[in-house]
Amino acid sequence: MIKDIIAEGLAAGWQHIDGAEQQQDKSLECDVLIVGSGAGGGITAQVLTQAGLKVLIVEEGPLKSSQDFKMQERQAYPDLYQESAARKTKDKAIGIFQGRCVGGSTTVNWTTSLRTPEHTLSHWQQRWGFTHINPVSLAPYFQQAEQMLGIQPWLTRNQNNSLLAKGCDALGWSYQAIPRNVKQCWDLGYCGMGCPTNAKQSMLVTTIPAALNAGASLLSRFRVQQLTIENDQVVGAQLIALTKNQRTTKRVFTVKAKHVVLAAGAIGSPAILLRSKVPDPYQRVGKRTFLHPSVMSGALFEHVVASHQGAPQSVYSDHFVWQNGSEGACGYKLEVPPVHPILLATKTTGFGQFHSEMMQQINHLQVTIALLRDGFHNDSVGGQVQLRDDGSPVLDYSISDYLWQGARRALLSMAELQFAAGAKKVYPLHEQSQLVSSWAEAKKLIKQLPMQALATRLASAHVMGGCAMGGDEQNSVVDEAGNYRWLSGLSVIDGSVFPTSLGANPQLSIYAMALRNAELLAKSLRR
Known part of the structure; x- marks a missing residue:
């Protein structure tokens, strides 16, 4: 017990x-x-x-x-x-x-620690x-x-993380095991x-x-x-x-x-x-509040991935984070999220039959995320915490062209990685996206997608700054x-x-x- x-x-x-x-x-x-x-x-x-x-x-x-x-x-x-x-x-x-x-x-x-x-x-x-x-x-x-807190590298990988490592191996990209703050973990994935x-x-x-x-x-x-x-x-x-x-x-x-x-x-x-x-x-309070705005890419595999099972994150790649230096083009970190039904349903773009079909293939779906590194460049100033009329907070976060350029490069990297790992189809999360069957097709699609708020699907679990x-x-x-x-x-x-x-x-x-x-x-x- x-x-x-x-x-x-x-x-x-x-x-x-x-x-x-x-x-x-x-x-x-x-x-x-x-x-x-x-x-x-x-x-x-x-x-x-x-x-x-x-x-x-x-x-x-x-x-x-x-x-x-x-x-x-x-x-x-x-x-x-x-x-x-x-x-x-x-x-x-x-x-x-x-x-x-x-x-x-x-x-x-x-x-992840x-x-x-x-x-x-x-x-x-x-x-x-x-x-x-x-x-x-x-x-x-x-x-x-x-x-x-028992923080040490977690060497057991579920399929979701293993496919990130497999794609990196195929492309010659660097990656590492993720240290986790766990003791006697049951590896449930929740x-x-x-x-x-x-x-x-x-x-x-x-x-x-x-x-x-x-x-x-x-x-x-x-x-x-x-x-x-x-x-x-x-x-x-x-x-x-x-x-x-x-x-x-x-x-x-x-x-x-x-x-x-x-x-x-x-x-x-x-x-x-x-x-x-x-x-x-x-007037610095609430200013320069940062996220790691994250773009996402889904990939369907022939075999079962079951991304909801096992340690949520055990592999990451910093291959693109500092590639252009801290103040150069926007870098991004590659990780994976667990894929649970409500989380997937609320983040997947599309609607009707397409959305239903994607949800039915949840066990064959691998998802990669790219965390954009914000705040190091003059065109990368983050957001601002403001108060609503009732005193509750809201984060005003406009996305600069600098970040949008990083988002497009990140979508390209994730699609390339997923096909290198053996994906049959890839779906960059964007309102104007579609399933593509090859890296060449993905590259053409992503280069044409408008990088715009509410069109490109973005999320973040990391909030930093505001009291610098x-x-x-x-x-x-x-x-x-x-x-x-x-x-x-x-x-x-x-x-x-x-x-x-x-x-x-x-x-x-x-x-x-x-x-x-x-x-x-x-x-x-x-x-």
Whole structure:
């Protein structure tokens, strides 16, 4: 029988308050209020509680456990994702997958754990004035995170990943095994719906329990409406309790804190700052928010692929990421996604009989994705977090010609790779696309497809930036320790501090940065 870590912890006396069960307003006090329980918030919570500080973690989503994860998309998406996994950019052109539950996106991601590329760190030093953060200074924190979370290369491949490797071998392209944050993984393939075996070493089963065991308190289903600011110092926050279906209630919790850490993600953290009307003399909050906009290509094979089974991601290729240097033509990373019915149905273009026929061939379908590297070029400036009239955030993300050129090259590369791997037919995901039977036919089709928003199918599970870190106060929101430049008592420790996208899946980069900056914060607060 699988051990239910959450149920056992609650029975043992963990301090947990569920917003959906509250009947009256309350006031709370703590040393540190951490907003968000994902990669940044979870790591920070463990470091600060083990340093002897009284920590309060607040999470907008629910607290779930392994017994709640039924490997059903229809249940997982509304329970565990922002906007039921239907979050999109302002123009609806890019789908955005983000977790909204205790553990954040670490609870629902596909476990890929890659270090920040040295090209990226070098660019940050040269362009964004980093002086303390570099490959050497981060190496101990990468090693610590990898040891904590069981991160090591996963050498077992399902067919979906094997075909990516096969195509690379045939074309002479480089590829590598993906390190995953798992222990005793059952290789089920349903990581995106929460791990029912606790094999995934997410914050839900590692750092959050460690923090709660050390005396931290957890508030789930609470939204931070705004920070409380007095005399240029953040002294707490106002929280609104949410119902089980995430609607706001009239219950308000007031938290008084000596320090606040924003770890609500690259859309959530800027949104809180904007709602709080924080001082922002250079208008940088919410700007330069980045995705890895991803184009997709489907391929039909004679043999069964069963892309829903096995580790979702175990092979990647960086062959095209840095081919033109960090500031040259847009690079892209090649990976594969798991192929589950609802995920496929909502991302596949076409309709009617064509769409039905594609869905019926799901077990013979291999899908490759190309993650576009945004933020390194002058024509590649990302998006902007804005607030709707009700205060909820939306990401305005226009796609430049620079990115569209990268998208076309990526579609060409994926089609070439899939035919090299033995595909019988390939289908670039685009509203004006069609099934093609040869690389020559695919090349002709893709070169004619208009690269336009809402025509080219785009998605991203990686959101970065919006509270950029850097050495220049005119171009950054926080310093290299994560301290907000214009208020005391406030830090940002999550993926929103990255000044560009990474060119790699961000999970491990956030872990390492959080370990570093939470350690610095603990020393500062103890003084």
